[in-house]
Amino acid sequence: EDKVVQSPLSLVVHEGDTVTLNCSYEVTNFRSLLWYKQEKKAPTFLFMLTSSGIEKKSGRLSSILDKKELFSILNITATQTGDSAVYLCAVGSYNTDKLIFGTGTRLQVFP
Amino acid sequence: SQTIHQWPATLVQPVGSPLSLECTVEGTSNPNLYWYRQAAGRGLQLLFYSVGIGQISSEVPQNLSASRPQDRQFILSSKKLLLSDSGFYLCAGGGSTTNYGYTFGSGTRLTVV
Numbered sequence: 001e002d003k004v005v006q007s008p009l010s011l012v013v014h015e016g017d018t019v020t021l022n023c024s025y026e027v028t029n030f031r032s033l034l035w036y037k038q039e040k041k042a043p044t045f046l047f048m049l050t051s052s053g054i055e056k057k058s059g060r061l062s063s064i065l066d067k068k069e070l071f072s073i074l075n076i077t078a079t080q081t082g083d084s085a086v087y088l089c090a091v092g093s094y095n096t097d098k099l100i101f102g103t104g105t106r107l108q109v110f111p
Numbered sequence: 112s113q114t115i116h117q118w119p120a121t122l123v124q125p126v127g128s129p130l131s132l133e134c135t136v137e138g139t140s141n142p143n144l145y146w147y148r149q150a151a152g153r154g155l156q157l158l159f160y161s162v163g164i165g166q167i168s169s170e171v172p173q174n175l176s177a178s179r180p181q182d183r184q185f186i187l188s189s190k191k192l193l194l195s196d197s198g199f200y201l202c203a204g205g206g207s208t209t210n211y212g213y214t215f216g217s218g219t220r221l222t223v224v
Binding site (some may be wrong): 006010022032034041042043044045086088089090092097098099102103 | 142143145147153154155157160164201212213217218219
């Protein structure tokens with residue numbers, strides 16, 4: 001059965017800290033891995049990764065995929081209180097158009 | 112670009128009452144559409160998805176049903192709500208084949224009392 005596992009489930013840090021969120025997967029016929037940020041409502045798209053070793057970067061956020069070891073990390077440097085959210089990892093397969101979501105990592109950033 | 116409209120934003124319903132949540136899509140035709148539920152502090156659970164008018168796939172046996180009467184309309188229903196139906200319901204469009212995965216609606220927070 002396809003699955004996506006995120007760790008840690010929860011993380012509490014202070015502003016300015018750097019955090020690393022993990023996502024491992026077991027998916028048949030892997031197509032892509034996506035990261036979303038969810039605050040109070042709908043998840044918003046952060047990154048889509050399809051190739052190993054190529055870092056995607058947007059401001060203080062970056063992500064990389066390792067297709068051999070079947071995982072991805074999301075890094076956030078110099079965290080701010082506005083980074084507080086649930087971060088969701090999802091994986092797509094060539095077998096289906098559905099995305100398989102992990103349970104998310106809840107990040108809380110305190111001043 | 113695709114926009115997903117979803118309403119209402121919040122809903123409080125008594126046990127045993129019916130439910131109808133509507134989702135409409137703007138900006139694309141023949142989208143794949145999905146209904147997800149998210150319990151507090153949990154991940155997204157796929158409930159139903161549709162690849163076209165009248166085509167519904169159910170992922171989890173439950174008290175809910177879905178329909179797609181028009182290309183850009185996706186409806187989530189229940190005849191009699193249970194307490195366990197409480198949660199945050201999200202409609203999404205797109206899929207793993209797009210460059211952004213899904214576009215999500217703003218969600219409906221349902222509380223069954």
